[in-house]
Amino acid sequence: MKHPSRPLSPFLGRILLVLSGLIVSAACVHAETLNLVYPRPVSAFDHRSEYPLKLLELALAKSGTAFTLRASTAVMNKARVADELALGREINVAWMVTSREREARLLPVRICVFKGLGGWRIALVRQKDLPLFAKVRTLKDLQKLAAGQQLDWPDTAILRASAIPVETSSSYDSLFAMLTNGRFSWFPRSIPEIWAEAQSHKGQGLVVEPHLLVRYPSAYYFFVNRRDERIAWLIESGLERSIKDGSFDKLFLEYHGDVLARAKIRDRVIIDLPNPFLPPQTPLARKELWFHSEHARTR
CATH class of the missing domain: 3.40.190.10 (Periplasmic binding protein-like II)
Known part of the structure; x- marks a missing residue:
């Protein structure tokens, strides 16, 4: 026997509405997966990307966003990297030494990847x-x-x-x-x-x-296209969280603790140079962002 259809109760209707919202939200999260393309290393001998890439992965994980990372098809020098970012073409994130010119063209995340060691x-x-x-x-x-x-x-x-x-x-x-x-x-x-x-x-x-x-004072930042403010914000928020919970420093020392000891900084003659090209917005006053060697000899 066929039963006549009856309207949903207000309570059941609210439940279905909430469930529908959750489904839509989940679909949006999936749809908003952040797909990042970074510059391919310039040669098989170039291991310089290993640590910055790990730090980028850490920052994105701390930001809570879903993401993918892949290398560009083309190998490119820093001039082309900056051009590709500025034009919004093959890549959408890179890590480079900052300068006034680069910060004028690109959007920097002003937390130094190498804590000033560059x-x-x-x-x-x-x-x-x-x-x-x-x-x-x-x-x-x-x-x-x-x-x-x-x-x-x-x-x-x-x-x-x-x-x-x-x-x-x-x-x-x-x-x-x-x-x-x-x-x-x-x-x-x-x-x-x-x-x-x-x-x-x-x-x-x-x-x-x-x-x-x-x-000399120097900062090595993650850069994105100036229109990609969301990407910059996600990277910055993730880096700030990693600084606060200690995971930034843990990763930094994992990759650089041995070489810092090997460098024997306190046994070296240190010649300090000015950097007239350092942008004035560089956060030199935030001591937690920089490596310090209080006992190194200077000349």
């Missing part, structure tokens, strides 16, 4: 040139020795602003060959980078110089 530079040199660097005590001494840098790195302008001669290349990989061939005397590398690079190129007679540390 401006703590140790020299990769030819083993036979080690005696040259053992004599360096002052900036005047250093100005006699040409450095090598990539043309589009902000560090190139920082070094030149202190009258340090710089030879440049448009290719990261070619800089190691140029150093091996004596085109310049030293390749300034950050503490997080240099040990892996020295290991990768040990067959070329390149070694980590044990005597000197060149230091």
